[in-house]
Structure formats: structure tokens, C-alpha cells
Amino acid sequence: MIRILAALFAALLLAGPVQAQAQAQAQAQGTPKLKAIASFSILADIVAQIGGDKVAVATLVPAMGDAHVYQPSPADARAVASADLLVANGLNFETWLDRLVAASGFKGRRIVAAEGIRPRRLDGGHDHDHGHDHGGAKDDPHVWHDLQRMQAYVTNIANGLAAADPANADYYRARGTAYAAQLKEVDQWAAAEFARLPKAYRKAISQHDAFGYLADRYQIEFLAPQGMSTESEASAEAVARLIRQIKRQRVQAVFFENVVNPRLIEQIAREARVKVGGRLYSDALSPPGGEADSFVKMYRLNVGRLVEAMQRDS
Numbered sequence: 069m070i071r072i073l074a075a076l077f078a079a080l081l082l083a084g085p086v087q088a089q090a091q092a093q094a095q096a097q098g099t100p101k102l103k104a105i106a107s108f109s110i111l112a113d114i115v116a117q118i119g120g121d122k123v124a125v126a127t128l129v130p131a132m133g134d135a136h137v138y139q140p141s142p143a144d145a146r147a148v149a150s151a152d153l154l155v156a157n158g159l160n161f162e163t164w165l166d167r168l169v170a171a172s173g174f175k176g177r178r179i180v181a182a183e184g185i186r187p188r189r190l191d192g193g194h195d196h197d198h199g200h201d202h203g204g205a206k207d208d209p210h211v212w213h214d215l216q217r218m219q220a221y222v223t224n225i226a227n228g229l230a231a232a233d234p235a236n237a238d239y240y241r242a243r244g245t246a247y248a249a250q251l252k253e254v255d256q257w258a259a260a261e262f263a264r265l266p267k268a269y270r271k272a273i274s275q276h277d278a279f280g281y282l283a284d285r286y287q288i289e290f291l292a293p294q295g296m297s298t299e300s301e302a303s304a305e306a307v308a309r310l311i312r313q314i315k316r317q318r319v320q321a322v323f324f325e326n327v328v329n330p331r332l333i334e335q336i337a338r339e340a341r342v343k344v345g346g347r348l349y350s351d352a353l354s355p356p357g358g359e360a361d362s363f364v365k366m367y368r369l370n371v372g373r374l375v376e377a378m379q380r381d382s
């Protein structure tokens with residue numbers, strides 16, 4: 069008994085130094101020092117690509133999650149509080165974020181990825197949603213679907229990481245430059261893919277208005293029964309109008325989205341007598357190991373599915 073107690077006592081004495089040793093060892097092995105938290109999974113991947121092994125990245129809205137209607141948990145507040153860096157999209161995409169940050173007591177640096185970009189505007193007269201209101205017109209927050217505008221996201225994130233961790237500033241800027249070049253390559257590939265299709269074929273339907281930037285970039289007509297946020301329900305009138313439009317214009321590409329319930333699109337496809345072309349990744353990645361677990365994979369997958377569905381014979 070005495071021997072056991074002695075052993076326990078020795079273990080307790082050792083606990084302190086052992087822990088410090090483990091920490092020092094972990095740092096020597098290149099364990100990330102900078103803790104970043106992104107508001108949603110797509111942004112988290114981009115931060116991870118630029119941050120490399122110097123940054124540990126977590127996300128608030130998880131893979132497959134809908135950021136428009138997200139409800140932060142007490143664990144989210146703790147995660148924000150312990151982060152050095154918070155990366156948000158901006159353009160009023162994360163309507164719940166300010167309250168979460170205030171409640172968490174976060175003292176770190178905040179990066180707004182969309183800062184300085186010229187946003188796409190959606191004019192009023194559409195189904196009401198909760199986007200940023202400028203007398204009827206709203207800024208579209210889904211900038212990630214335009215790889216040209218994403219060059220600014222990459223610069224903002226690389227600069228933000230460099231400011232938060234100046235010792236590795238060159239590392240972040242170099243990775244940012246390489247990642248921006250990769251996005252440019254994907255953009256050129258996508259442009260060439262869509263260019264193979266006659267303009268009349270470049271029409272698609274998704275559930276909410278998430279793909280406006282992609283539509284503008286590659287001259288696609290993208291329609292959706294729901295507005296820029298998934299928060300508001302699609303009106304019966306908007307659904308009926310869309311079904312008439314699909315029939316009249318013979319739209320072939322009708323898609324589910326990974327962040328919303330497929331029921332409405334199923335109903336629309338059934339009534340318009342078209343086949344659903346599968347699933348697009350609108351506002352979130354797939355879980356790790358899935359088909360769209362990085363932003364680049366997600367983008368390529370979306371373009372491939374759109375092109376395939378659009379070139380079907382009508």
C-alpha cells in the first residue's frame with residue numbers, strides 16, 4: 069500500500085515537467101502555433117491551404133452545414149475564445165457571428181475575407197431574405213463561386229495570417245501566391261468547359277440563390293425558388309413560376325444542394341418532368357474523405373456536374 073502511494077506521489081511530481089516536455093517536443097516537431105477559426109468549412113479549407121503547417125484551423129459551421137440558419141453552441145463560444153485568429157466571410161453571410169464573438173470575449177484578430185471586393189448585387193423584387201439591405205438591393209455573400217474574385221480572399225487571408233504571425237509572413241505570402249495560381253488554373257479550366265456548350269444550354273436550377281457569381285462568371289442562367297438566404301421559405305408562386313420556366317426553356321440541369329433538404333427540388337423536378345442532375349456543393353464542403361472535402365475539389369465537382377447535366381439531349 070505504501071509502495072502504491074509512493075508511486076502515485078512520484079507520478080504526481082512528474083506530471084508537471086513531463087507535460088512541459090511534451091509541449092516543447094510538440095513545438096520542435098512543428099506543431100502549429102497559430103490557432104485560427106473560420107466561420108464555415110469552405111473558408112476553413114482556404115485558411116488551411118494558405119496556413120500550411122504553421123496554423124491549426126477549426127470551423128464553426130461544419131461540413132454539410134447551412135451557415136444561413138446556423139445556431140452557435142456554447143462550445144463554439146469557447147472555441148472562438150481560444151483562437152488567435154477569426155476568419156469570417158463578411159457581406160452579412162454569418163448573421164449570427166457578431167453575437168457569438170461578443171459572447172465569447174474573443175481578443176484575437178479578425179479577418180473579413182470579402183473585404184475590398186466588389187460584391188454582386190441582387191436587386192429587390194426577389195423573395196425577401198435577410199441579406200444586407202441597401203434600399204431593395206442586396207450584396208450577394210456567395211463570393212467563393214467566383215474564382216476571379218477569390219484572388220482577393222486569398223490575399224486578405226495571407227495578409228491576415230502574416231499580420232497575426234509576422235515571423236512566418238513570407239511563408240504565408242508564398243503559399244497564398246501558389247494557392248491563388250491554383251485557383252486561376254481551375255477558373256480557366258471551368259471557363260473552357262462551359263465555353264464548349266452553346267449559350268442556350270447554359271441554364272441551371274438550384275434550391276437557393278447561391279450560384280449567382282458562378283452564373284455571372286461563365287454566362288449561365290441560374291435560377292432558384294429560394295432567395296440568397298435559406299432562411300426564408302420559397303413561395304408557392306415562385307415555385308410555380310420556376311416550373312413553368314423549366315418547361316418553357318427546357319432547362320435540363322436541376323440540382324439538389326448539399327446544405328438544404330432535397331424535398332423542394334424533388335417536387336419541382338417531378339412537376340417539370342426533368343431528371344435531377346445530382347448534388348451541387350453550395351455553401352459547405354463534404355466531410356473529410358468525401359467527394360468535396362476541399363474547396364478546389366468542390367469547385368471542380370460542381371463544374372463537372374453542371375456541364376454534364378447541361379449537355380444532355382433534350
Ligand SMILES: [Zn+2]
Nearest residue numbers: 278296297351
Ligand atoms: Zn447560401
